[in-house]
Amino acid sequence: MVGVTRGYRVFQTVNGFVLAIVVAVTLFPFIHVLARSFSGEQEIRSGQVSIWPKGFNVTTYEKVMSDPIFWVNYRNTVFYTVVATAIALVLTTCYAYVLSKKHLKGRGLLVGIAVFTMFFNGGLIPNYVLVSSLGLRNTLWAIVLPNAISVFNVLVMKAFFESLPVELEEAAAVDGSGTYGTLLRIVLPLSKAVLATMLLFYAVSFWNSWFAGFLYMDRQELFPVTVYLRNLIAGATSGTDNTATSEAALQIAASIQAVTIVLIMLPIMLVYPFIQRYFVSGVMLGAVKG
Amino acid sequence: MILTDSTVPTDATKDPPEAPMRPRRRSWGRALRRDWQLYSLAVLPLVFFLIFRYLPMIGNVIAFRRYEPGGDLFGEYWVGLRYFRMFLADPTFWQVFTNTVVIGGLTLLFCFPLPVMLALLLNEVRTRWLKGFVQTVSYLPHFLSIVVVAGLILQTVSVDGVINQGLRALGQDPVAFIQDPDWFRTIYVSSEVWQTVGWGTILYLAALTTIDEDLYDQARVDGASRWRQTWHVTLPGIRPTMITLLILNIGTFLAVGFEKVLLLYNPLTYETADVVATYLYRVGIVSGSFSYAAAIGLFESLIGLILVLSANSLSRRVAGTSLW
Numbered sequence: 001m002v003g004v005t006r007g008y009r010v011f012q013t014v015n016g017f018v019l020a021i022v023v024a025v026t027l028f029p030f031i032h033v034l035a036r037s038f039s040g041e042q043e044i045r046s047g048q049v050s051i052w053p054k055g056f057n058v059t060t061y062e063k064v065m066s067d068p069i070f071w072v073n074y075r076n077t078v079f080y081t082v083v084a085t086a087i088a089l090v091l092t093t094c095y096a097y098v099l100s101k102k103h104l105k106g107r108g109l110l111v112g113i114a115v116f117t118m119f120f121n122g123g124l125i126p127n128y129v130l131v132s133s134l135g136l137r138n139t140l141w142a143i144v145l146p147n148a149i150s151v152f153n154v155l156v157m158k159a160f161f162e163s164l165p166v167e168l169e170e171a172a173a174v175d176g177s178g179t180y181g182t183l184l185r186i187v188l189p190l191s192k193a194v195l196a197t198m199l200l201f202y203a204v205s206f207w208n209s210w211f212a213g214f215l216y217m218d219r220q221e222l223f224p225v226t227v228y229l230r231n232l233i234a235g236a237t238s239g240t241d242n243t244a245t246s247e248a249a250l251q252i253a254a255s256i257q258a259v260t261i262v263l264i265m266l267p268i269m270l271v272y273p274f275i276q277r278y279f280v281s282g283v284m285l286g287a288v289k290g
Numbered sequence: 291m292i293l294t295d296s297t298v299p300t301d302a303t304k305d306p307p308e309a310p311m312r313p314r315r316r317s318w319g320r321a322l323r324r325d326w327q328l329y330s331l332a333v334l335p336l337v338f339f340l341i342f343r344y345l346p347m348i349g350n351v352i353a354f355r356r357y358e359p360g361g362d363l364f365g366e367y368w369v370g371l372r373y374f375r376m377f378l379a380d381p382t383f384w385q386v387f388t389n390t391v392v393i394g395g396l397t398l399l400f401c402f403p404l405p406v407m408l409a410l411l412l413n414e415v416r417t418r419w420l421k422g423f424v425q426t427v428s429y430l431p432h433f434l435s436i437v438v439v440a441g442l443i444l445q446t447v448s449v450d451g452v453i454n455q456g457l458r459a460l461g462q463d464p465v466a467f468i469q470d471p472d473w474f475r476t477i478y479v480s481s482e483v484w485q486t487v488g489w490g491t492i493l494y495l496a497a498l499t500t501i502d503e504d505l506y507d508q509a510r511v512d513g514a515s516r517w518r519q520t521w522h523v524t525l526p527g528i529r530p531t532m533i534t535l536l537i538l539n540i541g542t543f544l545a546v547g548f549e550k551v552l553l554l555y556n557p558l559t560y561e562t563a564d565v566v567a568t569y570l571y572r573v574g575i576v577s578g579s580f581s582y583a584a585a586i587g588l589f590e591s592l593i594g595l596i597l598v599l600s601a602n603s604l605s606r607r608v609a610g611t612s613l614w
Contacts, residue, residue: 005516007515007516008516011414011516012414015411015414015415016415016420018411019411019412019415019420019424022408022424022427022428022487022488023423023424023427023428025484026427026428026430026431026484026488027427027430028446028452029442029443029445029446029484030430030442032442032445032446032451032452033441033442033445036445044450045450046450047449047450047451047454047455047458047464048455049450050452050455051452091334091335091338092335094331094332094334094335095331095332095335097328097331098328098329098331098332098335101325101328104321104325104328105318105321105325106318106321110332110336113336113339114339117339117343117344119541119595119598120347120591120595121343121346121347121591122343122344122345122346122347122348122349122350123346123350123584123587123588123590123591124567124570124571124574124575124583124587125349125352125570125574125575125580125583125584125587126345126346126347126348126349126350126352126584126587127342127346127349128574128575129349129352129357129363129580130341130342130345130346130349130363133360133363145338145342146342148338148342149335149338149339178327179325179327179328179331180327183331204433207435208433208434208435208436208437208438209435210435210436210437210549211549211552215575226435226437226438227437229437229438229441230437230440230553232441233437233440233441233444233553234553254445254448254450257441257444257445258445260441261438261441261442261445264435264437264438265434265438268433268434272430272433273426276426276429279429279433280429280492283492283493284492284493284496
């Protein structure tokens with residue numbers, strides 16, 4: 001009776017089939033866009049390209065990669081990501097460490113100040129007005145500062161710090177180590193795993209962000225590469241132009257779009273298999289506490 | 291350093307008698323002297339919260355005041371509820387409000403239950419590498435920029451894209467999906483499912499591992515079929531997780547993926563695609579009616595807050611589980 005019934009075997013087969021479909025549907029758009037990126041203009045335009053390149057070529061790659069603005073924007077993305085992640089990591093670590101100290105007077109208030117912002121925020125217009133009137137437009141800070149701390153990440157890190165044995169820090173304090181010293185020499189070396197998780201959370205979110213760049217940058221040479229892509233696809237969504245010339249321009253954009261998408265995804269896809277488990281453990285850690 | 295040093299023994303000796311009394315008696319002065327290094331670490335983050343989170347909240351006063359671009363951050367003079375009366379009488383507002391409710395409702399309808407089902411299916415997979423593989427693949431869309439997602443969608447549904455190729459193979463005429471208002475919701479919701487279903491299983495899979503195996507054994511002894519085990523053991527086991535996520539989903543119900551709509555819509559599809567957030571973006575930032583847009587934004591945030599609070603209290607009363 002505990003053994004495998006016929007019905008259950010049927011179920012297992014059906015289940016395997018359903019999951020195979022899930023995998024196929026998830027991967028399909030990636031394969032499609034990859035195939036298009038290596039295909040010829042003609043073949044794409046006549047709708048022949050599905051999962052395998054037709055009219056194989058790499059000229060579109062050469063064309064996109066020879067566009068100096070593409071590289072300027074790509075470099076911007078790397079630069080914005082590095083600076084923003086570094087700042088976010090420092091601020092998040094500091095705040096999470098403070099919040100993890102149970103004895104601290106006013107700790108509840110400090111937690112409340114952060115958590116309240118998860119449920120209520122100022123909204124687009126006041127944020128825009130603020131960033132503009134602080135004079136941050138067209139600077140790196142418009143991207144970095146408004147998103148410098150994610151409360152979810154603070155809670156993940158706080159949960160981790162709370163799980164560290166108290167004795168270690170007490171011993172350090174007895175040895176005459178101050179808070180800063182304990183944090184730097186005792187706590188952080190033990191927190192490499194959670195620091196790596198936080199680094200990835202922030203780096204991926206800044207790498208992927210586009211709206212701040214779109215909103216606050218007026219000059220092309222300041223755009224992150226996501227805004228470069230946005231401007232390419234914006235031409236494709238506005239279906240109002242019907243003239244022959246813009247039709248041709250849109251079609252050329254099709255393979256260029258595919259190549260740009262591939263080039264932006266590439267770094268994330270390459271590291272994805274290695275970083276995925278850090279994300280999962282981070283989410284769990286946050287969920288347990290949050 | 292010396293301060294921390296000297297307080298450690300004092301604290302140790304003070305702790306036992308303190309327990310029955312209220313520990314609140316430590317004064318702020320003492321706490322500051324003792325933990326000033328800790329407090330100093332909180333200063334910069336607090337400045338961040340003050341400037342970039344709380345100041346914009348206060349900045350919402352421009353919804354009640356006349357604001358001049360480039361003028362005072364908090365507006366020039368009071369106008370009362372003028373902007374609220376304006377948008378409540380604006381037919382476009384009600385149009386985008388309806389669109390928001392419809393898109394948000396459809397998203398909730400599909401994006402909430404599907405991860406539960408996928409998690410249950412994954413839970414039945416006995417081959418470890420296979421389960422890991424499906425998980426890895428299904429999490430992938432979560433890691434992409436929304437711009438890349440929009441690009442993938444546009445390529446897939448374009449006139450020369452793969453869906454139209456399928457239609458042509460069936461002898462149908464190609465459809466310009468992205469320019470057709472009747473298709474916007476379908477595109478939005480199905481791509482939302484594509485993006486979120488895999489990642490959404492994580493918390494359920496974690497909850498599934500905590501269910502006591504004994505419960506299954508007992509159910510089997512009672513002669514329960516696999517299906518009945520799922521219904522009577524598995525689902526109750528993940529119910530708290532489901533309720534928590536449902537509350538969160540309802541709370542963010544009106545915050546329909548603003549960035550995705552902004553990337554996918556166009557004037558031809560406004561009638562179904564335009565949502566409150568994109569409307570206030572165009573009215574406020576593109577056209578410069580900041581106060582009017584701020585009034586709409588404040589209205590939306592308040593509804594969001596009310597939704598979270600009521601979903602939470604409802605689930606506390608009905609299901610005995612709540613976020614706080």
